[in-house]
Amino acid sequence: MNTDYIKRANQVIASTYKRFPVVFERGRGCTLWDTEGGEYTDFVAGIAVCNLGHASPEIVRALSRQADTLFHVSNLFYSIPQIELAEKLIEKSFADKVFFCNSGAEANEAAIKLARKNFFDRGEYDRWRIVAMDQSFHGRTFATLSATGQKKVREGFEPILEGFDFVPFNDIEKLEAAVTDKTCAVIVEPVQGEGGVRCGDANFLKQVRKLCTEKGVMLIFDEIQTGIGRTGKLFAYEHFGVEPDIMTLAKALGNGLPIGAMLAKDEAALAFTPGTHASTFGGTPVITAAALEVLKLIEGENILEYCNRTGRYFKDRLLELKEKHPVIEEVRGIGLMLGMKLSKNGAPVVDACMERGFLINCTQENVLRFVPPLVISAEEIDNLIQCLDTVLPMLEKEGYC
Numbered sequence: 001m002n003t004d005y006i007k008r009a010n011q012v013i014a015s016t017y018k019r020f021p022v023v024f025e026r027g028r029g030c031t032l033w034d035t036e037g038g039e040y041t042d043f044v045a046g047i048a049v050c051n052l053g054h055a056s057p058e059i060v061r062a063l064s065r066q067a068d069t070l071f072h073v074s075n076l077f078y079s080i081p082q083i084e085l086a087e088k089l090i091e092k093s094f095a096d097k098v099f100f101c102n103s104g105a106e107a108n109e110a111a112i113k114l115a116r117k118n119f120f121d122r123g124e125y126d127r128w129r130i131v132a133m134d135q136s137f138h139g140r141t142f143a144t145l146s147a148t149g150q151k152k153v154r155e156g157f158e159p160i161l162e163g164f165d166f167v168p169f170n171d172i173e174k175l176e177a178a179v180t181d182k183t184c185a186v187i188v189e190p191v192q193g194e195g196g197v198r199c200g201d202a203n204f205l206k207q208v209r210k211l212c213t214e215k216g217v218m219l220i221f222d223e224i225q226t227g228i229g230r231t232g233k234l235f236a237y238e239h240f241g242v243e244p245d246i247m248t249l250a251k252a253l254g255n256g257l258p259i260g261a262m263l264a265k266d267e268a269a270l271a272f273t274p275g276t277h278a279s280t281f282g283g284t285p286v287i288t289a290a291a292l293e294v295l296k297l298i299e300g301e302n303i304l305e306y307c308n309r310t311g312r313y314f315k316d317r318l319l320e321l322k323e324k325h326p327v328i329e330e331v332r333g334i335g336l337m338l339g340m341k342l343s344k345n346g347a348p349v350v351d352a353c354m355e356r357g358f359l360i361n362c363t364q365e366n367v368l369r370f371v372p373p374l375v376i377s378a379e380e381i382d383n384l385i386q387c388l389d390t391v392l393p394m395l396e397k398e399g400y401c
């Protein structure tokens with residue numbers, strides 16, 4: 001029974017999450033089942049993690065094969081899946097070198113350390129500040145929460161790490177003013193995820209690139225949520241015709257297995273010399289074998305084209321809803337990273353969808369976020385749209401929230 005598990009969980013698991021009262025037991029493709037046989041279509045996908053759906057047989061096979069061959073060796077030695085995954089990431093991106101770790105926050109930690117170390121190595125000892133965006137999200141470790149432009153993430157943990165300055169997203173003039181001779185890097189999510197599915201303007205991102213080049217500042221793209229096909233390109237920066245110096249990945253790279261990666265151009269990456277940074281589990285054979293399979297599947301099965309097409313269809317259907325429901329203020333996003341901003345708190349909509357067998361997410365209190373597996377079908381989208389059409393009117397009722 002769900003309730004027994006929930007009671008046990010609440011006794012022993014730190015309550016850092018406000019969890020929904022459901023215990024998931026099994027998943028396949030875009031469907032999840034709970035311990036009571038309840039069935040759900042998953043528009044959360046582990047928050048943009050399971051891009052190829054749950055229990056993908058190819059990934060299970062790649063993982064099992066590697067687990068049966070070599071599970072783990074220290075990074076004091078080489079291992080084949082790590083090399084192959086790095087080669088694939090380099091082949092598919094702007095980068096020349098990869099550092100592997102276990103999560104998004106760690107990938108951003110690596111990026112922040114690398115940016116600072118570059119200027120230290122050049123003798124520019126005062127140049128360690130980083131400019132980040134308001135409403136950004138970069139993680140929960142000390143450096144990454146310090147880089148996060150949301151008060152609620154930092155509150156209670158001060159003093160935070162020194163050296164982060166914040167400017168409004170998509171405001172090039174404020175950014176120009178904030179980048180000084182003490183700035184080593186600018187960090188941007190091409191599309192803010194936790195910040196409410198807010199897209200970077202193509203023009204803004206182009207100008208950020210130009211500014212960073214002119215000022216000799218490193219440009220870090222946090223593609224932890226946008227990467228690995230989520231926006232319809234393998235990496236979101238490909239939409240905008242600009243390349244960063246450093247990029248971070250995690251979430252969908254392992255389709256649910258813990259892996260993070262920091263990618264960089266050689267000029268930047270050279271500052272990481274033996275002994276300067278490390279991770280025990282980073283790039284371990286089992287996980288990198290699975291991640292390599294993820295990239296091969298995305299490359300081989302027209303997933304990106306499908307994601308573009310399905311994303312456009314989904315967005316159009318959400319826009320149709322907007323015509324009918326005044327509580328919807330805006331529909332935004334790209335590929336299968338879509339958001340619907342409401343004029344009211346979205347939590348009751350999330351609950352009502354869940355009761356009807358659809359998992360969706362709400363961020364920033366009033367932005368419904370849709371990040372399903374990239375293999376979601378038009379029919380599954382239609383079913384969710386019908387559900388939203390039914391439940392949204394309850395928000396219109398006076399006095400609700």
Ligand SMILES: *Cc1c(COP(=O)(O)O)cnc(C)c1O
Binds near residue numbers: 140193
């Ligand atoms: C999720 C996320 C992170 C943090 O990743 P963790 O694996 O939870 O540490 C960082 N940046 C962005 C943009 C994210 O979406």
